[in-house]
Amino acid sequence: MIPYLIDFKDKQIVVVGGGEVAYRKIRDFSTEKANIKVIAPNIIEKIWSLPCVCHVRKYQSKDLKGAFLVYAATDDRELNEQIMKEANARQILCASATLSHANLRSMKKAETEELVLGVSTKHTYPAFVEWVTDKIKIFDEPLAFLCQIRKYILENNLVCKELRASFFKNLLLFNKSELENIDSLLRLPNSRLLIFTGILEKESIEFAKACQAMALSYRDEQYATKIKTLLMLKREWQIQPMVLSYGRIYERISESVLPHPIADPLFTDDHLLSLIYKEYKKSRLFIIHPRGNSDLKKRLNTFGEVIEFQVSIDLSAYDEIIPFILSEGYHYKHDIEGLHADQQYVSPVLLKQAVIQTLLAKEIQQRFL
Numbered sequence: 132m133i134p135y136l137i138d139f140k141d142k143q144i145v146v147v148g149g150g151e152v153a154y155r156k157i158r159d160f161s162t163e164k165a166n167i168k169v170i171a172p173n174i175i176e177k178i179w180s181l182p183c184v185c186h187v188r189k190y191q192s193k194d195l196k197g198a199f200l201v202y203a204a205t206d207d208r209e210l211n212e213q214i215m216k217e218a219n220a221r222q223i224l225c226a227s228a229t230l231s232h233a234n235l236r237s238m239k240k241a242e243t244e245e246l247v248l249g250v251s252t253k254h255t256y257p258a259f260v261e262w263v264t265d266k267i268k269i270f271d272e273p274l275a276f277l278c279q280i281r282k283y284i285l286e287n288n289l290v291c292k293e294l295r296a297s298f299f300k301n302l303l304l305f306n307k308s309e310l311e312n313i314d315s316l317l318r319l320p321n322s323r324l325l326i327f328t329g330i331l332e333k334e335s336i337e338f339a340k341a342c343q344a345m346a347l348s349y350r351d352e353q354y355a356t357k358i359k360t361l362l363m364l365k366r367e368w369q370i371q372p373m374v375l376s377y378g379r380i381y382e383r384i385s386e387s388v389l390p391h392p393i394a395d396p397l398f399t400d401d402h403l404l405s406l407i408y409k410e411y412k413k414s415r416l417f418i419i420h421p422r423g424n425s426d427l428k429k430r431l432n433t434f435g436e437v438i439e440f441q442v443s444i445d446l447s448a449y450d451e452i453i454p455f456i457l458s459e460g461y462h463y464k465h466d467i468e469g470l471h472a473d474q475q476y477v478s479p480v481l482l483k484q485a486v487i488q489t490l491l492a493k494e495i496q497q498r499f500l
Contacts, residue, residue, distance in 0.1 A: 139163040147190045148204030149174030152228045203227040243271040276310035294363045301360040304353045312345040322366040327373045329460030334482040342492050369499040376424035408434040416449040453478045
């Protein structure tokens with residue numbers, strides 16, 4: 132059997148039966164503006180309030196004349212079987228609450244603005260049908276963005292025909308926030324992408340928005356597929372690796388986006404550092420990643436003392452302790468967070484400082500002018 136959506140407007144529907152099952156089916160068909168005829172020796176009161184024509188009598192074969200569909204909703208299995216056979220003989224669609232071999236099987240319908248879902252377990256587990264259809268609402272918001280993105284891409288030919296099937300399939304891997312960003316970026320003249328090295332934190336996502344950019348994590352399990360998908364778009368990409376200095380991660384990010392060029396790391400000279408820290412202070416201590424670039428360490432030494440994570444040192448000699456990392460990822464929680472309990476002057480991570488956020492955003496925007 133093949134599932135189809137059928138327009139029942141102005142179609143002749145015959146419902147045989149006058150109980151609760153018949154009521155539910157009549158109610159459903161009436162919402163589709165069908166012409167409904169009801170036949171049963173006993174018809175419950177609430178059916179009479181529905182837009183249908185009721186015949187209080189037993190079913191007759193002639194009742195099928197002109198019918199598009201008949202629904203056998205009686206509690207008499209033999210009668211339902213008779214109705215089904217007569218409908219089949221006349222090539223009329225027939226459904227039944229008690230006959231799983233009818234030529235039309237109804238499904239539980241769940242509908243939102245963007246999605247219509249029909250679910251059936253072939254009468255084997257009705258509770259599962261209810262469970263599935265209750266979940267449909269969680270898909271509606273991301274689906275709205277997917278539909279908008281698809282429409283815009285097709286209208287503007289932003290993905291080559293041979294790549295479209297793969298692109299739209301892979302787009303399902305992006306979460307709602309990422310889809311929202313993609314939808315916004317498509318309408319800008321250039322698409323700016325910030326690739327972070329850790330799991331995306333709140334400050335990372337907010338910073339990307341301030342830069343009119345999309346945030347993507349290199350640590351995302353789906354990163355390789357996501358970046359490949361984004362680069363299918365016929366866009367002029369502006370890619371900024373959110374790394375502090377040159378190193379292995381920078382090189383890997385560069386390789387992942389080839390042949391697209393990427394911007395330099397954030398701190399490749401003293402320009403930004405001098406704007407942030409002004410001058411050298413012996414009482415200022417920078418804490419950096421042990422695999423940090425040696426050039427970065429030398430530049431930071433121009434503005435204060437520098438140690439690596441996990442190095443034991445007397446912190447009481449310093450009145451300004453600066454974890455030189457972008458966001459509160461693994462190293463912050465593992466190596467830095469505990470310092471706050473003993474030292475009240477440990478600075479927040481870089482992207483949690485408004486002044487530094489502003490300077491970094493300005494720097495990134497100037498790079499792509």
